[in-house]
Amino acid sequence: MVKQSVMTGLIVLIVISALSVIHSSHVSRKMFNQWQLLQKEAYRLDEDWGRLLLEHSTWAAHDRVERLANEQLMMTPPVNEALQLVKVNAKED
Amino acid sequence: MPKRTKQTIELVPVWRFLVMALGLLCLAVLLVWRTLNLQILDADRGREFLQGQGNARTIRSESIPAHRGMIVDRHGEPLAVSTPVASIWADPKELVQAMGRVPELARLLDLEPAALSKKISSLSSRRFVYLRRHMTPAAAERVLAASIPGVYMQREYRRYYPAGEVVSHLVGFTNIDDEGQEGLELAYNDWLRGTPGSKRVLKDLYGNIVRDLDEGKPAEPGNDLQLTIDLRLQYLAYKELKAALHRSQAKAGSLVMIDSHSGEVLAMVNQPGYNPNNRTEMKLAAMRNRAMTDMFEPGSTVKPFTVAAALESGKYTADSMIDTSPGYMRIGSKTLVDPINYGTLSLEQVLKKSSQVGISRLSLALNEQWVWDVFQRIGLGRATGTGFPGESNGVLPNHPKWLPIERANFAFGYGLSVTALQLAQAYGVLASGGVLRPVKLIQQADTAAEQRVMNESIARSITQMLESVIRPGGTGTRAHIDAYRVAGKTGTVHKLGEGGYADDRYLSLFAGMAPASRPRVVTVVTIDEPGSGKYYGGEAAAPVFSRVTGEAMRLLNIAPDAVDEIIADKTAKKKPGSA
Numbered sequence: 219m220v221k222q223s224v225m226t227g228l229i230v231l232i233v234i235s236a237l238s239v240i241h242s243s244h245v246s247r248k249m250f251n252q253w254q255l256l257q258k259e260a261y262r263l264d265e266d267w268g269r270l271l272l273e274h275s276t277w278a279a280h281d282r283v284e285r286l287a288n289e290q291l292m293m294t295p296p297v298n299e300a301l302q303l304v305k306v307n308a309k310e311d
Numbered sequence: 312m313p314k315r316t317k318q319t320i321e322l323v324p325v326w327r328f329l330v331m332a333l334g335l336l337c338l339a340v341l342l343v344w345r346t347l348n349l350q351i352l353d354a355d356r357g358r359e360f361l362q363g364q365g366n367a368r369t370i371r372s373e374s375i376p377a378h379r380g381m382i383v384d385r386h387g388e389p390l391a392v393s394t395p396v397a398s399i400w401a402d403p404k405e406l407v408q409a410m411g412r413v414p415e416l417a418r419l420l421d422l423e424p425a426a427l428s429k430k431i432s433s434l435s436s437r438r439f440v441y442l443r444r445h446m447t448p449a450a451a452e453r454v455l456a457a458s459i460p461g462v463y464m465q466r467e468y469r470r471y472y473p474a475g476e477v478v479s480h481l482v483g484f485t486n487i488d489d490e491g492q493e494g495l496e497l498a499y500n501d502w503l504r505g506t507p508g509s510k511r512v513l514k515d516l517y518g519n520i521v522r523d524l525d526e527g528k529p530a531e532p533g534n535d536l537q538l539t540i541d542l543r544l545q546y547l548a549y550k551e552l553k554a555a556l557h558r559s560q561a562k563a564g565s566l567v568m569i570d571s572h573s574g575e576v577l578a579m580v581n582q583p584g585y586n587p588n589n590r591t592e593m594k595l596a597a598m599r600n601r602a603m604t605d606m607f608e609p610g611s612t613v614k615p616f617t618v619a620a621a622l623e624s625g626k627y628t629a630d631s632m633i634d635t636s637p638g639y640m641r642i643g644s645k646t647l648v649d650p651i652n653y654g655t656l657s658l659e660q661v662l663k664k665s666s667q668v669g670i671s672r673l674s675l676a677l678n679e680q681w682v683w684d685v686f687q688r689i690g691l692g693r694a695t696g697t698g699f700p701g702e703s704n705g706v707l708p709n710h711p712k713w714l715p716i717e718r719a720n721f722a723f724g725y726g727l728s729v730t731a732l733q734l735a736q737a738y739g740v741l742a743s744g745g746v747l748r749p750v751k752l753i754q755q756a757d758t759a760a761e762q763r764v765m766n767e768s769i770a771r772s773i774t775q776m777l778e779s780v781i782r783p784g785g786t787g788t789r790a791h792i793d794a795y796r797v798a799g800k801t802g803t804v805h806k807l808g809e810g811g812y813a814d815d816r817y818l819s820l821f822a823g824m825a826p827a828s829r830p831r832v833v834t835v836v837t838i839d840e841p842g843s844g845k846y847y848g849g850e851a852a853a854p855v856f857s858r859v860t861g862e863a864m865r866l867l868n869i870a871p872d873a874v875d876e877i878i879a880d881k882t883a884k885k886k887p888g889s890a
Contacts, residue, residue, distance in 0.1 A: 250523070261395065261466070264378075265448055268394030268471075275389055275473035280546040295865060298793050298880035 370524065371514050376466050377505025379489055380533035382482055382496070384542040385575075385754065390482050391496065393468040393489065397451030398444040403434045405461030412459045416442075419454045444487060445469045470496075472587040474542060477549045480600035481540065481579055481752070483700075484587040494600065495536065495752070497700050505533035537754040539575035543866055544568060548578040548859045552836075555855045556582045560842035561819075565602035566859065567735040568834045571824065574739060574748030574758065577832065577863070579603075579732070603695075603702045606728035607837065610804035611665045611848070612822045613686065613724040615741065615773050618658050620685040621673050622769045629772045632657055635668040642716045647671055659776040663785045665801065667723055674722030679713040682721055688764040689737040690747055691729050696759055697752050705729040724802065735835040738822050741777070741798075742830035745770035774798045778827050790823055790853035792861040794871035798830070799823020799856065801848035806840065816840050821852035825860050826872040834860045 276282075287293040349357040382391035399420060406413075413431065417424035420443045427442070434440050442462070446454075451464050470485045472478075483494020491500035510527025548566045556564050568578040583597040599605065621627040638652030647667045653660070661669035674682050686692070692707025706728040710717060720726045729737075736750050745765035749758040777798035780787040786801045802820035805812040819838040824830040836852040836859075845851055864871075871877060 254523070265395045268392060271389055271392055272394065272471055272473055279473075280543060281550070295862070298877050301794060301871065301877050301881075303874065303877060 369513055369515075371512055372509050373512050373527075375508035375510060375527070375530040376468055377507045377530035378532040379468055379470065379485070379505055380503040380535045382503070382536045382538065384478075384538055384540045384545070386541065387537075388474075388542045390472065390474050390478050390538065390540075390542070392471050392473065394471055395448060396445040396467055396469040397448050398465045398467050399442045399446060399451055399454050400463055400465055401431065401440055401442050402461040402463070403431050403437050403440055406431050406459070407435045407461075409460050412457075415457060416454070416459055416462065419450075419457060420446075474546075475588060476584045476586050477546050477580070478540065478542070479584050479587045480581045480598075480602075481538070482587070484590065493598065494700065495538070498698050499536050499753070503533045503536055506531040539570075539573075539577065539751055539754055540579070541577045541866075544578040544859075544863050545580060547862050547866075549580045549584075551855050551858045552580050552582055555838065555851070559819075559838060559845060559851050561838045561840055561851065563596075563601060563839040564855075565605070565731045565837045566834065566855065567602045567731045568832060568859065568863065569735050569739055569750055571739045571742035571748070571830050571833050573751065574736070574761070575751045576732070578859075579752075600699065600701070601837075601839075602731040603697070603699050604730070606703045606705055606730055607818050608725050608727065608804050608807075609691075609729045609734055610724040610802035610818070610820060612734060612800050612802035612820050612835075613691075613727075613737075614662055614665065614670050614722070615777055615800055616685050616689060616737065617670055617674055617682050617722040618662060618776065619765060619769055619773050620677060620681045621658070622772065623685065623766065624677050624681055626676060627658065627673070629658060629776070633661055633669045633672055635661075635666050635672065638668065640668045640671055642671065642675075642719050643714070645716055647719065659779050662776050662800065663779040663782075665780075665786050670722050671719035674718050675715060679718055682718070683707070683709055685765075686721075686727065688747070689740045690749075691733055691737055692727060693733075695730075695732055695736060695750050697732075697750060698756075699752065702732075703728075703730050705733050724804070731835045731837050734820075734822055735833050738824060738833045738835065740765055741770050741774050742824040742833050743770075774824070774827060774830065777823070781823075786847070786849045787821065787823070787853050789849055790821060790856045792825055792857050792864065794873050794877050795825050795861065795864050795869075796827035796873045797823055797825045797857075797860070798827040799853075801853060803846060803848045817846040819846055819848045819851035821848050821856045823856055823860070825864060826869060828872040831867065831869055832860055832863050834863075 349361065351358060379393040381389055381393070383389055410428065410431070413428045414424040417427045420427070422443065430440070445467065454462065455464050468489055470489060472482065472484070474482075479494075481494055483496040483498075484492055485496050486492050489504075491497035491503065496503065508528045508530035511524040513522050513524055548568060552564050552566050555561075563582060565581045566578065567576065569576050579600070579602050581599070581601040583594070585593040585597045621631075622629065632655050634655050635649060635653045636655070639646055639648040641647075649664070649666050649668050653664055653666055653669070656664065656666060656669050658673075660666075661673070686707055692705040694704045695702065708727065713721075717726060732750060736747070739750075740747050744767045745763055746761050747764045748761045751758050775798070777800055778796060779785055780800055781790050781797045782788070787799055790797055790799050790801075800822055802818075802822070804818040804820065805814070806816040806818055807813070808816060817840065819841050820836065822833070822835045824833045834856050836855045838851040838855070840846075841851040
C-alpha cells in the first residue's frame with residue numbers, strides 16, 4: 219500500500235516535471251522570438267537615427283543657415299558704429 | 312515415441328546451439344562495442360569527428376556587422392557617420408538554376424539585365440558574388456521580397472560625411488569595407504572600428520536559417536572620436552579660402568587656426584579639396600592635407616623670431632635702432648635689397664617694413680647659433696606629435712660652421728622648411744606669452760606637456776611690434792579686423808623651381824593672432840602661386856586672415872579690444888572701409 223502510493227506520487231511528479239519542461243521551452247522560444255523582433259526593431263531605429271542625423275546636419279548646414287540669415291532675416295555682422303561699449307569694472311575675462 | 316524424441320534431440324547437439332548463441336552474441340557485442348566506440352569512447356575519430364561533421368553541414372556562423380564610431384567636432388556635430396545599408400549578394404550556383412528571373416532581378420537592382428546574366432553565367436561555379444553593394448535597406452528588402460533563389464542580403468555600414476568637402480582632408484575617408492584609408496579615419500582606425508560579433512545558426516539543405524542556436528557574441532561598436540575642430544569656424548575658413556583662391560587664381564592654399572590657450576586646432580582647411588561622399592572624380596593632388604604634409608620655406612614670417620633672438624641676446628632692446636642704409640647689403644656674392652632705402656629703423660619698424668637688410672644686420676650681429684636655437688625651441692623642424700598620416704616634420708638644418716649668407720638667409724626664413732601647422736604652433740608661442748603648447752587635433756589625445764620656451768616679456772613685446780605691421784604703412788594692413796587689435800606678419804616667398812628660386816612663382820603667407828591685447832586665436836594662411844599679379848603676402852593671404860579671424864572673434868564671443876578705434880568710428884559716424 220505504501221509502496222503503491224509512493225509510486226503514484228513519483229509518477230505524478232514526473233508528469234509535472236515533463237509539463238514544466240514543455241512550458242519552459244515554450245516560454246524560451248517565445249522570448250527568443252521576441253528578442254529577435256526587438257533586434258530587428260533596434261536595427262530599424264538605428265537606420266532611422268542615421269538618416270535623421272544626416273537630415274539634421276543637412277538642414278543645419280552652415281551655408282544654408284548663413285544664406286537664410288542673410289536673405290530672409292537680413293542679418294549682417296555689426297559694424298563699428300553699431301557697437302555699444304559697456305564699461306565693466308571687473309577685469310574682463 | 313519418447314525414444315524418437317530423445318533421438319531427435321540428440322541429433323542437434325547442445326554444443327552447436329551454444330556455438331550459434333555465442334556467435335550471435337559476439338556479433339551483438341561487436342555492434343554495441345562499435346556503437347559505444349563511435350558515440351562515447353573514442354573521442355577523436357568517433358564522437359567528436361561525427362559531431363563536427365554533422366555541425367559542419369548544418370551549423371553556420373553568421374557575422375554581425377559592428378557600428379564604426381562617429382567622428383564629431385568639438386560641439387558634437389557629426390563629421391563622419393556610419394549608417395546601415397544592405398548589400399545584395401548571390402550564390403551563382405543556385406542562381407543559374409533560375410536564369411529566367413534575372414531580368415526581374417536586374418530591374419530590382421537597377422542594373423543592366425544583359426550584363427547581369429553574363430556576370431552570373433561566367434561565375435556559375437562560384438558560391439559568392441556581390442550583385443550590388445550599399446543599397447538602402449528599403450530597396451534591399453524589395454529585392455528579397457521577390458524571393459529569387461540564390462539571392463541574399465548582407466547588412467553592412469556605409470560611411471557618410473555630412474560636412475563633405477569642408478573637413479575632408481582632416482577626417483579622410485574609409486573604403487567600401489569601412490576601413491580607414493586616409494586622414495584621421497586611417498590614423499585612428501583601430502579606435503573607430505568596431506569588433507564584428509557572430510552568432511551560430513542552424514541552416515537547412517538550402518541554406519535557409521532554421522533557427523538561431525544562441526545569441527552569440529554581440530557586435531561591439533567602435534568608439535567615437537571627438538576633434539578639436541569647430542565646424543562653424545571650419546566652414547567659414549573653407550568658404551573664405553576657396554573664394555580667395557578663386558579671386559587670386561592661385562594653385563592651392565591652406566589655413567590653420569589654433570586656440571592659443573590650449574593649442575587646440577580650431578580649423579584646418581586646404582584647397583583644392585574633394586568630396587569624400589563621391590570620390591569618383593577625385594584627383595591625387597586634391598587629397599593632400601597640405602597644412603600638415605606640405606613643407607615650405609617660411610620667409611618673412613619667421614622674422615619676429617629672429618628679433619626675439621636679438622632681444623634674448625641682450626645686445627638689443629625693444630628701443631634699439633638698426634641702420635639699414637643704403638637699402639642694400641652685399642654678403643659674399645649675394646646682394647640683399649630693400650624696396651627703398653629705409654634709413655635707420657627701430658626693431659618694430661624692421662618688422663613693419665619687413666626689411667631684409669635690417670633683419671640680416673641683426674642676425675649677423677648675434678652669436679651664430681642664436682637664431683637656430685630660437686627656431687628650434689619654438690618647434691620648427693620637429694614633429695608636432697599629432698600622429699596624422701603623412702605629416703611632415705619640417706627641416707631645420709644645423710651647421711657646424713655658419714656662413715654669413717646662411718645666417719642672413721636663415722634670419723629671413725630661407726634654408727629651412729616648415730608646415731603651416733608648425734608655423735601656427737610657433738606663433739602660438741608669441742600669443743601665449745612664451746609658452747609652447749603642442750597642437751592638438753583630438754579631444755581625447757594626450758599631448759606633450761606645455762613648455763616655457765621664451766621669456767614672457769620678450770614674447771609680449773614682439774606681439775606688440777607685430778601690431779604695427781597691420782597699421783597704415785605696414786605690409787599687412789589688409790589683415791585689419793574691425794573692432795579688434797591684430798598682430799601678425801606677412802611673407803612672400805620665392806618658390807624653389809628647377810635650378811634655383813623661380814622669379815615668377817611665389818608662396819603668399821600671413822601668420823597672425825587676435826585680439827592682440829590678449830591673443831586667443833592664431834591663424835596661418837598660405838596661398839600657393841597666386842596669379843593675377845597680387846602675390847604679396849599682404850595682398851593675397853592677409854584678407855583671408857582678416858575675414859576668417861574676424862568672424863572667429865565674434866563666434867567665440869571674444870570682447871573687442873580696439874576700444875579707441877570703435878570710439879573714433881562712432882564719433883566720426885563714418886562707415887569704416889572693410890579690409
